[in-house]
Each structure stands twice: as structure tokens, then as C-alpha cells.
Amino acid sequence: xxxxxxxxxxxxxxxxxxxxxxxxxxxxxxxxxxxxxxxxxxxxxxxxxxxxxxxxxxxxxxxxxxxxxxxxxxxxxxxxxxxxxxxxxxxxxxxxxxxxxxxxxxxxxxxxxxxxxxxxxxxxxxxxxxxxxxxxxxxxxxxxxxxxxxxxxxxxxxxxxxxxxxxxxxxxxxxxxxxxxxxxxxxxxxxxxxxxxxxxxxxxxxxxxxxxxxxxxxxxxxxxxxxxxxxxxxxxxxxxxxxxxxxxxxxxxxxxxxxxxxxxxxxxxxxxxxxxxxxxxxxxxxxxxxxxxxxxxxxxxxxxxxxxxxxxxxxxxxxxxxxxxxxxxxxxxxxxxxxxxxxxxxxxxxxxxxxxxxxxxxxxxxxxxxxxxxxxxxxxxxxxxxxxxxxxxxxxxxxxxxxxxxxxxxxxxxxxxxxxxxxxxxxxxxxxxxxxxxxxxxxxxxxxxxxxxxxxxxxxxxxxxxxxxxxxxxxxxxxxxxxxxxxxxxxxxxxxxxxxxxxxxxxxxxxxxxxxxxxxxxxxxxxxxxxxxxxxxxxxxxxxxxxxxxxxxxxxxxxxxxxxxxxxxxxxxxxxxxxxxxxxxxxxxxxxxxxxxxxxxxxxxxxxxxxxxxxxxxxxxxxxxxxxxxxxxxxxxxxxxxxxxxxxxxxxxxxxxxxxxxxxxxxxxxxxxxxxxxxxxxxxxxxxxxxxxxxxxxxxxxxxxxxxxxxxxxxxxxxxxxxxxxxxxxxxxxxxxxxxxxxxxxx
DNA sequence: AGCACGCCGACT
DNA sequence: GTCGGCGTGCTC
Numbered sequence: 199x200x201x202x203x204x205x206x207x208x209x210x211x212x213x214x215x216x217x218x219x220x221x222x223x224x225x226x227x228x229x230x231x232x233x234x235x236x237x238x239x240x241x242x243x244x245x246x247x248x249x250x251x252x253x254x255x256x257x258x259x260x261x262x263x264x265x266x267x268x269x270x271x272x273x274x275x276x277x278x279x280x281x282x283x284x285x286x287x288x289x290x291x292x293x294x295x296x297x298x299x300x301x302x303x304x305x306x307x308x309x310x311x312x313x314x315x316x317x318x319x320x321x322x323x324x325x326x327x328x329x330x331x332x333x334x335x336x337x338x339x340x341x342x343x344x345x346x347x348x349x350x351x352x353x354x355x356x357x358x359x360x361x362x363x364x365x366x367x368x369x370x371x372x373x374x375x376x377x378x379x380x381x382x383x384x385x386x387x388x389x390x391x392x393x394x395x396x397x398x399x400x401x402x403x404x405x406x407x408x409x410x411x412x413x414x415x416x417x418x419x420x421x422x423x424x425x426x427x428x429x430x431x432x433x434x435x436x437x438x439x440x441x442x443x444x445x446x447x448x449x450x451x452x453x454x455x456x457x458x459x460x461x462x463x464x465x466x467x468x469x470x471x472x473x474x475x476x477x478x479x480x481x482x483x484x485x486x487x488x489x490x491x492x493x494x495x496x497x498x499x500x501x502x503x504x505x506x507x508x509x510x511x512x513x514x515x516x517x518x519x520x521x522x523x524x525x526x527x528x529x530x531x532x533x534x535x536x537x538x539x540x541x542x543x544x545x546x547x548x549x550x551x552x553x554x555x556x557x558x559x560x561x562x563x564x565x566x567x568x569x570x571x572x573x574x575x576x577x578x579x580x581x582x583x584x585x586x587x588x589x590x591x592x593x594x595x596x597x598x599x600x601x602x603x604x605x606x607x608x609x610x611x612x613x614x615x616x617x618x619x620x621x622x623x624x625x626x627x628x629x630x631x632x633x634x635x636x637x638x639x640x641x642x643x644x645x646x647x648x649x650x651x652x653x654x655x656x657x658x659x660x661x662x663x664x665x666x667x668x669x670x671x672x673x674x675x676x677x678x679x680x681x682x683x684x685x686x687x688x689x690x691x692x693x694x695x696x697x698x699x700x701x702x703x704x705x706x707x708x709x710x711x712x713x714x715x716x717x718x719x720x721x722x723x724x725x726x727x728x729x730x731x732x733x734x735x736x737x738x739x740x741x742x743x744x745x746x747x748x749x750x751x752x753x754x755x756x757x758x759x760x761x762x763x764x765x766x767x768x769x770x771x772x773x774x775x776x777x778x779x780x781x782x783x784x785x786x787x788x789x790x791x792x793x794x795x796x797x798x799x800x801x802x803x804x805x806x807x808x809x810x811x812x813x814x815x816x817x818x819x820x821x822x823x824x825x826x827x828x829x830x831x832x833x834x835x836x837x838x839x840x841x842x843x844x845x846x847x848x849x850x851x852x853x854x855x856x857x858x859x860x861x862x863x864x865x866x867x868x869x870x871x872x873x874x875x876x877x878x879x880x881x882x883x884x885x886x887x888x889x890x891x892x893x894x895x896x897x898x899x900x901x902x903x904x905x906x907x908x909x910x911x912x913x914x915x916x917x918x919x920x921x922x923x924x925x926x927x928x929x930x931x932x933x934x935x936x937x938x939x940x941x942x943x944x945x
Numbered sequence: 946a947g948c949a950c951g952c953c954g955a956c957t
Numbered sequence: 958g959t960c961g962g963c964g965t966g967c968t969c
């Protein structure tokens with residue numbers, strides 16, 4: 199690997215496009231033995247000292263300005279060539295720097311080294327001295343304004359402060375030099391969590407025919423050590439977890455390791471218990487609630503080969519397994535696999551790439567697979583489809599009823615609860631059984647709906663629900679189509695066309711009126727804000743101290759309450775009319791999942807779905823537990839409008855404190871894109887600019903462009919080209935651009 | 946990201 | 958002229 203006289207190739211730890219390449223450094227004789235691929239080094243870089251990653255050895259085009267490596271930061275490599283390849287792929291596909299991708303892969307281990315430090319800027323003077331300080335800066339208006347800003351907002355970072363005032367960061371530096379501002383490091387606190395020991399029972403359960411056949415197929419490719427992706431489409435209760443665990447046993451038998459990704463570990467304590475019982479001390483659990491030290495210990499155990507089964511959330515996909523042989527992604531359709539800030543990667547995509555590099559098997563499991571995966575698993579596609587159609591306990595799926603809220607409205611009931619739901623709840627309460635009332639999170643963006651006929655206005659070009667704005671207009675946030683909000687429903691002429699929606703508190707209030715005898719508990723982000731109250735509520739409900747639990751998404755996922763025989767969905771329309779092309783898919787997945795919550799114990803269950811759109815296929819298909827019907831209805835819609843999985847989307851989000859500047863910046867970006875595309879003959883369209891659904895956050899305005907392309911490589915190439923051409927403009931007024939490839943939501 | 950350079954306007 | 962403020966180019 200190391201060539202005689204070769205220079206070390208180093209990627210410096212800067213997250214900028216312009217420095218995203220290898221720089222060559224000479225290796226001094228004293229460090230000859232220590233410098234190897236995978237370690238971090240300290241290098242001189244443009245009059246500074248920076249950390250860098252050694253990625254190889256080679257020769258630069260010219261050797262005139264070569265400098266020497268100043269020191270090494272690691273005694274042994276912190277990344278393997280496989281993980282470096284993964285980082286390069288991420289940089290290419292998610293349009294970030296290689297250093298940033300590497301940092302993301304390594305951070306769980308490296309964060310512990312030095313404690314995480316946030317540098318905050320504070321004023322160095324008292325309020326009474328501000329006047330005289332400002333006088334001394336009379337010839338430096340930007341500094342004066344910045345100092346004032348810092349007095350009002352102490353504790354921002356250097357960059358945040360500069361951006362908040364709209365000046366370059368060098369103004370902050372000048373004030374620090376003059377002693378008017380100080381920069382102080384703040385250590386972030388850490389907390390500790392203990393894990394209880396459990397006894398090990400390594401024997402698997404006996405599989406039914408369907409499970410056995412499925413396992414045999416997967417086992418063949420695991421034993422051959424071949425790259426292969428399986429989509430395991432199994433209905434709720436069909437025993438997917440047992441298939442995972444036996445596939446893992448087979449993987450361990452070949453001397454390789456396995457990763458299991460779950461959407462949210464806090465919601466699947468049963469899964470963690472099951473894995474610990476089966477695999478004992480070989481299990482490493484990785485999730486966000488771990489302290490730095492604990493996470494470091496787990497990563498260490500994984501790297502040393504001590505823990506060969508990794509169970510974790512999104513970022514566990516970067517676990518440093520020596521020879522991964524199997525990647526399981528449970529509930530593969532979940533949007534939480536997509537990181538939605540900073541480096542916006544999708545853990546499912548990363549897993550498939552990593553498996554390809556390592557020659558491993560990927561097992562995607564879901565009762566309601568994403569359309570992307572279903573399309574790839576259809577005939578002739580790259581994935582192999584495996585189906586589990588029988589429930590292991592032989593129990594029937596819960597009966598689901600759809601209640602037409604338009605009829606309730608016509609019948610004079612404008613409340614939250616339909617008569618059907620009230621009657622059903624009372625029946626369950628009389629029998630001493632439990633009820634879950636599920637309320638979809640109220641949309642961040644409001645739409646208007648006609649409560650007489652269920653009509654929601656959509657964009658004629660994009661088929662996306664139009665968002666209601668306070669100025670009385672409706673707007674499409676993909677293409678910026680705008681109309682006046684009508685006073686009367688254009689379909690039925692009713693006056694009841696307005697935005698509506700109830701929060702969990704409102705539902706709780708009304709429920710107390712209807713069911714005064716029942717013991718009620720509410721679970722939402724407000725009531726679970728305190729640490730530990732989440733599991734407290736869940737335990738109280740499981741112990742039957744509560745009759746009715748009211749909650750949002752939180753109660754829909756993975757929880758198993760044997761006493762629940764009725765699940766009520768208060769309002770299916772909120773998800774159905776999210777301003778997103780995936781709204782119907784989300785609704786179907788959510789309703790299927792929620793309905794599956796009822797009747798998990800001995801008693802048969804029932805689900806009641808309230809909606810103003812009882813005929814929509816995502817609702818009727820979910821009520822009938824019919825995945826194929828949903829697929830066959832939704833696919834043609836996606837195809838005709840050119841949405842994924844038949845295309846690739848990107849969202850460019852522009853933010854700036856001045857609304858005119860963002861609008862202008864986004865408009866310029868669109869022009870740049872159109873220029874690049876002109877005459878290229880590429881099938882790429884650019885929608886917008888339009889205000890983002892959350893049009894202003896923390897005093898920054900947000901506008902966006904949506905780009906649709908037939909192929910992903912074309913999409914990223916055109917974006918990369920436009921970004922580098924935009925970077926040439928003046929930086930002072932340029933809005934900040936954030937690129938999201940195949941976004942899940944569009945907030 | 947952040948250092949050094951160079952342009953430009955203000956004042957001895 | 959010359960000094961200080963502030964944007965910008967370049968980094969093995």
C-alpha cells in the first residue's frame with residue numbers, strides 16, 4: 199500500500215466544497231511508522247493547524263509547496279477503506295464534502311475524545327458602557343451594529359452572530375481583538391443510562407412454513423456472501439422479527455456480523471429485550487439517548503468484534519463492524535431513516551451501498567413497504583420480494599370501519615366525535631376493555647376543507663394540497679401557484695369550507711364530556727416533555743390504570759397493548775392532505791399501523807377511522823388491509839405526475855433574514871439551473887421558487903426550488919454545477935442553500 | 946473555516 | 958498620503 203517516497207493523501211476537516219479534495223503532505227521520518235490509511239493527523243494548512251484524514255499515498259502534480267504532517271491523532275485507524283468508500287459515495291450522492299461524510303460516520307466514536315465544545319460569543323462590556331463603546335466605533339458602523347446585536351443576543355456562535363447581522367465573520371473577529379466581545383467554550387453536559395442484564399435463551403422459535411421458506415431464501419445468499427437486497431413484505435403479526443433473528447444466527451455462523459436498524463429504539467423496548475434474550479452479550483444497542491461514554495464503549499466492543507449484533511437507530515448503519523454480513527432494516531418505509539438536517543442521508547440507501555461494498559445481504563422488512571422498495575421488488579427489479587401472508591397466531595386482523603364525517607355534519611353533529619365512535623367507546627368501557635384514540639399531528643401547514651363534501655383544493659399542476667395563508671390566499675409550495683381562498687365550496691356551494699383541526703387537549707376535553715366515568719390520559723410532546731414520563735404513561739396504560747389513551751403518532755408505532763380492543767382515528771384527513779406528494783402513502787401506512795394496534799391480545803379488535811374523504815383509496819385500502827389495492831391505485835398517480843419512485847426529487851432550500859434576498863437568490867438559482875439545462879436535452883424540470891411550508895424560522899425566511907429528474911445522477915450533477923456557479927457571486931447577500939436529495943417531508 | 950491581501954473611503 | 962474597515966481568494 200505505502201509506496202517508497204510517496205506523500206500522504208490527506209482530506210482536511212473542513213466542510214467546504216472548495217477544499218473537498220486530497221492534499222499531499224510529506225511524512226517526517228519520526229512519523230513514518232505511525233502514518234497509515236485511516237488515521238487522523240494534524241497538518242499545517244494555510245497558516246493554520248487542522249485535523250485531517252489520511253486516505254492514501256501518492257504523488258501530487260507538483261511538489262513545490264509540499265508541507266509536512268505535524269503529528270498523528272490516532273494510534274490505530276478509525277476508519278476502514280470500506281467506510282472511506284462509503285463516505286465518498288455519500289459525498290457524491292448527498293452533495294456534501296467527503297470530510298463531512300467521514301465525520302458523520304466517525305462522530306459517535308470521536309465525539310468522546312475531546313468533549314463536545316460549543317464556542318459562544320458574549321459581550322465583554324456592561325450595558326452601561328455600551329454608549330461609550332459605540333462612540334468609539336462611530337467609524338465602523340458594522341461593528342457597532344454587531345456589538346449591539348451581541349448585547350441583545352449573548353451566547354450565539356461566531357457564525358450565527360455574523361449571519362444574524364448580515365456581515366462577514368471577520369467583523370466578529372475584529373471586535374474580539376478589540377476586547378469588546380469574548381469567545382467562551384461551553385461544555386455540553388452528558389448523562390448516563392444503565393442497561394439491565396438478562397438471561398440468554400439462544401434457541402429460536404419453530405417457524406411456520408411461510409417463515410421457513412423465507413428464511414431459506416435469505417440464508418442461501420448469506421452463506422454465499424453475496425450482495426443482495428430482499429424486501430420482506432409481511433403483514434402485522436406474521437413473525438418478521440423471528441425471521442430476522444434466525445437470519446442473524448446464520449450470519450454469525452459464517453463468522454460475520456449483523457446490523458438491525460429500527461425506526462426508534464425508545465418505542466421498541468420489547469425488541470431490545472428479545473435480542474438480548476437471544477444473543478446476550480453479543481448485542482450492542484446504539485441510539486441517541488446513550489451518553490458519550492456509553493456510546494464509545496459500544497462502538498469499541500463492535501470494532502473489537504466483541505459485539506456482533508448491532509441494534510440501533512439510523513446512525514447505527516455506520517457501526518464499525520469488521521465484516522458485516524447482514525443488514526436488517528425493520529419498518530423500512532419509516533421516514534425516520536431519513537436524516538432531515540445537516541447531512542440529509544437515508545439510512546436505507548446507505549445500508550444498501552454499504553452492503554454492496556461489503557458483499558452483504560440487506561433485508562428490508564415492512565407490513566406496508568415504501569413504493570420505492572415495492573417497485574424495485576417487482577418483476578425484473580433488483581430486489582427479491584418475499585411475502586409473509588399468515589399471522590403466526592392465526593388471529594384475524596382487526597375489523598376496520600370508516601365513518602363518514604360529512605354525514606355527521608349534515609346530521610347536525612359538528613363535534614370531534616362521531617356517534618359511531620362514541621357508541622363503540624362506551625361499549626368497550628362497559629366491558630372493561632381499553633381504547634386508544636389516535637390523533638394525527640396537526641399539520642404545520644393549514645389547508646382548507648369543505649366539511650359538507652370533503653373537498654380540499656389542490657394545485658392543478660402538482661396535485662399537492664394548497665396551503666392557506668393569512669392573506670386569504672392558497673398557495674402551492676412546489677410551484678408557487680396561487681389563488682384566492684374561496685368563500686363557498688367550488689364543488690358543492692357550501693359555506694363550511696375552512697381550515698379546521700383539533701389538538702390533543704381539545705380531544706381530551708371533549709372526551710371528558712362524553713365519557714365522564716373513564717380514566718383518561720393524554721400523550722403528546724407536551725405531556726412527555728419531562729424525562730421518563732413517556733414510559734410512565736405507557737406503563738400506566740399497560741397496567742390498566744387508564745381506560746382511554748389519547749395521543750399522536752407516538753402511540754401508533756410498535757407498542758403492544760393486549761387490553762386494547764378499540765382504536766379510534768379522530769381525523770384521517772390531516773395526514774391525507776399534508777402538502778406532500780407522499781401524503782396518500784403516509785396515510786395508508788399510518789392507518790394500517792394504527793388499525794393493527796387493536797386486538798393484539800386474546801380479544802378481537804376493532805378500528806374506527808373518521809374522515810371527510812371516506813372514498814379515498816388510501817383510507818378504503820387501509821380499512822381492508824389491502825396493500826396491493828393501495829399500490830395499484832397510487833402508482834399510476836405517481837407515474838402520471840412524474841413523482842418518485844418514477845423520478846428523483848431534490849429540494850433546494852434558501853434561507854436569509856431578508857425576504858427579498860431569499861426570493862431573489864432562489865430566483866437566480868432557478869435562472870442558473872435553466873441556463874445549465876438549456877439545450878442539454880435532459881429531462882429535468884425546476885418548480886418554484888415558492889415559500890417553504892414553514893416560511894420563516896428563527897427570523898430567517900425560507901424559499902425553495904423543487905427539482906424533478908428522471909435519473910438520480912443527472913439530478914445531482916445539475917445541482918452540483920449550479921451550486922458552484924452560484925458560489926461565484928458575492929457572498930455577503932447570498933442566501934444559505936440547503937440541498938435535500940429525495941426529501942421525505944418538505945418542511 | 947480563517948488567514949492575508951487588496952480595495953476604498955475617512956481623516957491627520 | 959496613510960490608516961482602518963471589510964470583502965474575497967486560497968489553502969498541499
